[in-house]
Amino acid sequence: MKTYAILFSIAASMLSLQAQVAIEVRLDQEQFLAGESLTAAARISNRSGQALDFGKDADWLTFHIESQDGFVVEKLGEAPAPGEFTVETSKIATRRVDLAPYFSALRPGRYSIVATVRVKDWNSEIISPPKNFDVIRGAKLWTQEFGVPLAPGSTNRVPEMRRYTLEQANHLRTQLRLYFRLTDAAESRVLKVQAIGPMVSFSDLEQQLDKNNHLHALWRTGRQSCTYVSFNTDGEMTAHQTYDLTDSHPKLKLDEKGVVFVSGGVRRITPNDVPSKTGDDSAQLENK
Structure with a gap:
């Protein structure tokens, strides 16, 4: 009887504590x-x-x-x-x-x-x-192995190899999302996984590496809109922009200097922009 009484007292004490702090x-x-x-x-x-x-x-x-x-x-x-x-x-x-x-x-x-x-x-x-x-498991849409550029002043050595992957996942079976994944070349070590935005089933995903092996991606997020993002070799997002479709649809292009840019469409400033825009920059920007 004493044992039951002690156990009852402990249980009552715990319930009392949880009623006071949760x-x-x-x-x-x-x-x-x-x-x-x-x-x-x-x-x-x-x-x-x-x-x-x-x-x-x-x-x-x-x-x-x-x-x-x-x-x-x-x-x-x-x-x-x-x-x-x-x-x-x-x-x-x-x-x-x-x-x-x-x-x-x-x-x-x-x-x-x-x-x-x-x-x-x-x-x-x-x-x-x-x-x-x-x-949940994502569906791999695109993957690319790349070498990490040497830091300025570094001597020549074998570059570290990593891998970019873009994956699609059906969030709660109601919304397709695009994910960025950065791993080692063998995909045995995950360095970064990040959801980068919704996508539509008819989206045409474009991707391009620039001269620094930074990843650039552009895809449809709605009937009349696209999202553009870029990541550096450490998996840090360096750009996030929204474009509205016009007579000229947004496309990724690579210039003669190895710089990737978005051509076509109309840039629309949003609160999710990276880098963020403030003040008078809230107007729409026409791409040539």
């Missing part, structure tokens, strides 16, 4: 490609009647990912969530953490994330409900 995991999307950033938002609600401090210890917030298909997800390290902060009573705080670098590459399947927050003032832990998500 943690929830939220995701911006429910489907990801393998290697894509997996940013989890830990949402902490404080209803305890007192202010609570978090972030003093490195392990104040931890995450666990579990496969629902039966295989083990290896944890490579703890995802850091640095910075001290206080959550006043009746307030909510959110801390966002990219989990992708801290777990082994996830194969296609269904997974769940659980977050644990440690309330140091109470010497207690609060565990979130599981948040489910899917890792």
Whole structure:
């Protein structure tokens, strides 16, 4: 009887804590490609009647990912969530953490994330409900191996070989998306995966490498619009632009100096532009 009483007391105590402080995991999307950033938002609600401090210890917030298909997800390290902060009573705080670098590459399947927050003032832990998500497989549309140019002043050596890949995935089976993937030449090490925009089923995807082996891509995102992007050899997006179709449709062209540019169509300034445009630059730009 004493054992049951102790267990009941512990369970009641845990329920009481979770009623006072709650943690929830939220995701911006429910489907990801393998290697894509997996940013989890830990949402902490404080209803305890007192202010609570978090972030003093490195392990104040931890995450666990579990496969629902039966295989083990290896944890490579703890995802850091640095910075001290206080959550006043009746307030909510959110801390966002990219989990992708801290777990082994996830194969296609269904997974769940659980977050644990440690309330140091109470010497207690609060565990979130599981948040489910899917890792989906993309369809490879184009791939190209390339050499990384040497930095200025570097001596001649065998160049590092990498690979660009453009993939298509059907997000929630309702919207086609185009993804950029950067890997080593053998595709055994993923350096970057990024969703770069929606696409239509009748899209004609154009791609071109410039003199620096930067990737340029242009594709249809709607009946009367196209998106243009460029990436450098480290996978950083250097351009993101929108073009409206006119009598002259947008096309990628390579000039005699090895520079890639968009010819045709009308440039439309949007909030998603890279580099961003401000002030009087908000007008449409006609391409020659």
